[in-house]
Amino acid sequence: MNYKKIEIKEGISVHEIETEQFKTNLLALFITVPLKKENVTKEALIPAVLRRGTSKHKTLEEISKKLEEMYGASFNCGIEKTGDNHVIKVYLETINDAFLPEKENLLKDAIDTLLEIILEPLVENNEFKKEYVESEKSNLKTIIEGKKDNKAQYALEKCIEEMYKDEPYGLYKYGSIEELEKINSKELYEYYQELIKKCKIDIFVSGKDIENAKNIIQENENIKKLQPRKKDYIIDSSKKTNMDEQIKTIEENMELTQGKLVLGLDIVDGKEEEKYTALIYNAILGGTANSKLFQNVREKASLAYTAGSSYLRQKNNIFIKCGIEIKNYEKALQIIKEQLETMKNGDFSEDDIQNAKSIMISTIKAIPDEQDTGITYYFGQEFSHEMVEFEEYINRVNKVNKEDIVKLANKIKINTIYFLK
Amino acid sequence: MQIIENSKVKEKLYLEKLDNGLTIMVIPKPNTLKKYIIWGTNFGSIDNKFIPQEENEIVEVPDGVAHFLEHKMFEQSNGTNSLDTLTSLGVEANAYTTVDHTAYLFEATQNFDEALDEFMNYVQNPYFTDENVEKEKGIIAQEINMYDDEASWQVYMNALKLMYKNLPINIDIAGSVESISKITKEVLYKAYNTFYSLENMALVVCGDFKPEEIIEKIKSKITKQKVNGQIKRIEVEEPENIVEKEKIIQMPVSIPMFAIGFKDKLEKEEIVKKHIALEIILYMLIGKSSELYQQLYKNGTLISQPELDYEFSRGYAHILISGQSKNPQEVVKGLKTQIQKYKECGLNEQDFIRVKKKIYGDYVSEYNEVGNIARMFLADYFKGINSFEYLEQYNQVTLEYANKLLNQVFNEDKMIVSIVEGK
Known part of the structure; x- marks a missing residue:
């Protein structure tokens, strides 16, 4: 296994993990931003809206069909807290070209598709498509309300919330219903643009024969449009505590x-x-x-x-x-x-x-x-x-x-x- | 030794049946550091009535014996616990029990040989005492309680109860707090001596191994003797019909959970081909790109694609479509309509070809990780399948065949609905 990190523009890095042992190539794109109460809910909503449609594949159905054509490329997105940062995580896994029944260049197709979903969303009248935002707001509401369904996970979340009351890490990664209700598609699109413009972006490519990945990414039209940025994120998030705090x-x-x-x-x-x-x-x-x-x-x-x-x-x-x-x-x-x-x-x-x-x-x-x-x-x-x-x-x-x-x-x-x- | 090669995933299976009856399968993975070994016996929660080899009387054991036995296998006569010993060697050891088999395993990046000694020894040497059996009851009771609070498990068990009248698949793998209270060391020894015969077991290794070498090594550590005669499992008469159509229970969940099932008949022939075709059909019915999923997603009935499964083993086969929905009845209605529509007009060819491609990708990605590969070969082996068959028979699945199956399997009189609603 070989690891190489290349900063293609300030704040945007490509990480290549060259490895022989998998049948698949795994791509990941991470957008990192400091945790803030007023933003967490928007950040949880954005990947859900992005996967609904792009300028080229306008519906979930079209995107799903496109992925199925690529031998069932699996697309996943989610949101995680990493220390005091909030990270939007998007993954795309495809079969490595060596294991396809016919010769194809799936790696390029996969990279372009991933970048299309994240960087080329469907925009109408300078905002996200209203229908998608409303529908995903309703889904996110269900997810937030569903927090108590996994009891063990819920108990851990609640313990963390108590420990980090009024601190960034005490925020629920999916945000709150209160914040969710305030979001509209115009404001969400503006916030998305700000993220794409200013945030730390990391793109990982893991698999066999991926030496071309960096070039494919650099030549991608959506990447070319991105400006260098001073990435703002928190490196050391360790908790500060006193010995005399009450239990x-x-x-x-x-x-x-x-x-x-x-x-x-x-x-x-x-x-x-x-x-x-x-x-x-x-x-x-x-x-x-x-x-x-x-x-x-x-x-x-x-x-x-x-x-x-x-x-x-x-x-x-x-x-x-x-x-x-x-x-x-x-x-x-x-x-x-x-x-x-x-x-x-x-x-x-x-x-x-x-x-x-x-x-x-x-x-x-x-x-x-x-x-x-x-x-x-x-x-x-x-x-x-x-x-x-x-x-x-x-x-x-x-x-x-x-x-x-x-x-x-x-x-x-x-x-x-x-x-x- | 039999060598079976698959050109699609470029992997080889070395299969050897030893004279003592044990089957060993080796899938070499030269580039990996992780080594994985799993030893299973064809004995699960459904095997609760049997005649042991060289005996004549029918034995009926309390629910949850296979699972209880799995917990107790780690106990050693010298007072040590093999799980502790293996953990001390820096390997990850575990065990699990399913409906149709029990498996012991470890995964190592170091000390493989030392761990192998302990592993081979403990699976072949049970040590049950009144005291250690009694002590385990508290732990397993907590495991049962944990599942009692899990809505997803409850919705699944109720689905099985709706489909099966007599087959013991309708009981919990771990049994109940009441049934495990009846388990004694004698019961455990009886089950062990019957089902842990080499003939009834299979061992799979995956990782950087030379097949001949590892097979020799394993062989040299076998102390168990070959047992003559066959285990007679008492087959239960199971009607083709379902028990009841629907069951709804209440639990503290925020969004209802559902499992929609279709009871099927287990087929001895062409089971792999049927499995592949059913996966394609299920995905075409309610998979991500399907018309039905799009419609249910848009109106907020579904927020993610339900899980789609075809489960089968000794004496049973059924389809399960399970997930979460604000309105499970809406999913049921949509599904019925869609099935009807496909039955009338046939499955769409373009969709069929595309979904088939997707299924191919799914099969290939199963070969990424040593643990996954070994578990898959073991589980399939106990069903009489060599896992490569999925890649080999893939091409034989035609649209015509899928249409035929759709009409055979997806019938409303075999359909059940299990729901857990919020309180």
């Missing part, structure tokens, strides 16, 4: 058989280089089947089927998540708190550290074998002050020692306890 406890009622318990943890005075320590800390605490949470909440106490934790690198937070019987809330919480204490006391072995490292390193080594993860890894590097290649990443994981982990453990405190029952 917030929130309980919410919903008719459930199983309660969802989420604990949001802060790392007080976290430093960039400690992120590798936090990764190992999390693996020992709740990241694997060997972890303290899995062993004690699930295997020993039989309180849960799901019990574990995850580390959110961009914000430097750890989230503990368990699905438990509602009546076992106190019992589970007690066990979780005990595990946090054992971490502070250094009550884990060198073997535990080695195992944790080994799992983390294995995850990194597997990246070249997963086409989308490769893109996510390199895009993630854009939000760090330095580019860390796989090898260096592995070195840094290997350098973490017990002293570092115990030191970090003593800087970790519970910010929010959220229980959905």
Whole structure:
């Protein structure tokens, strides 16, 4: 696997990931902008409107047919929070030319189609087509209202909202119904134009024989029209916390058989280089089947089927998540708190550290074998002050020692306890 | 050893049936670092009534045994847990149970050989005690509770219950809190000794392997003995008709969920060809570019394309169209009209050719990731299919054949509707 980043214009980069092992080429286009309350809903709506029609393929039906003709190219778009940034993500996956039944140049067609959908929308009277905007507003409303349908995800979202009240990261990635109702097609189109003019744009091409990709992109008419820009986005989004903050406890009622318990943890005075320590800390605490949470909440106490934790690198937070019987809330919480204490006391072995490292390193080594993860890894590097290649990443994981982990453990405190029952 | 090559995806399958009865499949992927191994047994939640080899009495086990057994396989007699041991080696280990099979697997970028030792050992050596069986009941009860709160699972299970009267596909894979309370170590051993015979199992590896070498290595780690005789599964008489047309339940969801099913008859011949054709028909009916989807999307009835599936295995086959909609009855109505229309006028040829191209792309992209490839070959194997057949028989699917199938399978008297509404 070979990675190359080329800035084709200031603020616009092409990332080539040359790789042999896939049957497909995967294209991705990311538009990055700082999270702002007044804009998030518009940013969630824009990709939905874009995929409804372009100046050449005016309806969803025409776009769908075009993609099907390309051996079922799959087009996906979505919106994610990456630290304090909001990222519009658009993907197009096609079969690599080598595996087509007839000789065709699908790569060029795929790149041009992706850029057409994003940069050449259907515009009527200098605004997005009204019908599309209204219809997508209604769909987005359904999505926002559907937030509570996935209980585990909902519990996590709510915990994050509590932890980041009145801060950008506390915003829901799909925005709010209140903001949604204010949007009209003219204003939305104006905002879209501003995004395309000013924002950081990253285009990824992953696949076999893609050496032409950069030229195809540079010669694309829609790309030629774009101006260089001073990209405005947030690189380090780590949460700032004080040791003396009070723990917030929130309980919410919903008719459930199983309660969802989420604990949001802060790392007080976290430093960039400690992120590798936090990764190992999390693996020992709740990241694997060997972890303290899995062993004690699930295997020993039989309180849960799901019990574990995850580390959110961009914000430097750890989230503990368990699905438990509602009546076992106190019992589970007690066990979780005990595990946090054992971490502070250094009550884990060198073997535990080695195992944790080994799992983390294995995850990194597997990246070249997963086409989308490769893109996510390199895009993630854009939000760090330095580019860390796989090898260096592995070195840094290997350098973490017990002293570092115990030191970090003593800087970790519970910010929010959220229980959905 | 049999070598089967597919020129479309440019992959090879090495297939060997060992003298002890075990089938091994190797799909080499020379460029990848990730190695994947999966060992499955042809035993799932539907196999709850059987006569073990070399016995005469019918055994009936509590619902959820196959899944319970899967959870307990990791326990070792020396007090260790193989999931922990494998995790310590830095490999990702897991297991799952479906309607028709159970599978154990791990994925490694390092320590493959060490992990293989542990893996081969634990699948062949169960260790159940009263205590460790009892302890698992709390964990599995929480797994069942988790699914009880998932509307998508409820809508799916209700769809199966509407279609099947007797076949145990209508029970939850994990069983119920009540049924698992009856599971004992004796029950688990009985199920293990019956279904985990080498003859009833298959092992698939995918990654940077030399086929002969890895097959030899696996062979050398087999300690189980060949068992004579066949497992007799007690076949349940299942009527061709559905049980009931519709079931609507209420749960706390913001937007209703639906599953529309068509009960079908399992065919022994040409099942792959039929599967391909049905995928094309389903996509033409309500896929992204279809007239019906466009209409339902425009009026806000659908916000995304429903999932389209043809599920089949021992004794059953059905179509499922499932998704979310503010007005599921509108989807049902539209679907009925569209089916009627296609039956009268025939499927449109241009659309057929285009959708067929799309399906081709879908099949090719299945070969991207080692885990996906191995799981696919295993699941298909237990259905009597070699996964390459989908690419090979693709060309045989004609418009005429699709039209014939449309008339055979999509009948209103075999159609069911399962809905979960908001509270």
